[in-house]
Amino acid sequence: QSDELTQMSTCIFDDNTMKARLPSGVYARFKAALVTGAPTSEDDQKVIAETIFKWARELGAVSFAHWFFPMRGGSG
Numbered sequence: 001q002s003d004e005l006t007q008m009s010t011c012i013f014d015d016n017t018m019k020a021r022l023p024s025g026v027y028a029r030f031k032a033a034l035v036t037g038a039p040t041s042e043d044d045q046k047v048i049a050e051t052i053f054k055w056a057r058e059l060g061a062v063s064f065a066h067w068f069f070p071m072r073g074g075s076g
Contacts, residue, residue, distance in 0.1 A: 011059050013052050021051050 019027055026047045033040050040048070056064065 011056075013055060017055065021055055023047065 018030070022030070026044050029044055030040055030048065032038070053064070
């Protein structure tokens with residue numbers, strides 16, 4: 001028997017999914033920004049958002065929430 005808890009975390013837009021779905025330049029710039037702390041350009045942000053949206057819709061998502069936990073090493 002399946003319930004909501006057994007279905008959690010079955011579809012995750014993780015690094016492997018990003019690498020497969022994002023244009024290579026966008027992926028490379030995003031990964032570099034994670035290391036350097038540089039901002040991601042608005043153009044790249046749009047591509048990333050559109051890619052995540054398309055991926056989620058392909059998997060049957062009908063509603064979305066963006067839950068972001070920044071990794072800043074501090075309190076903010």
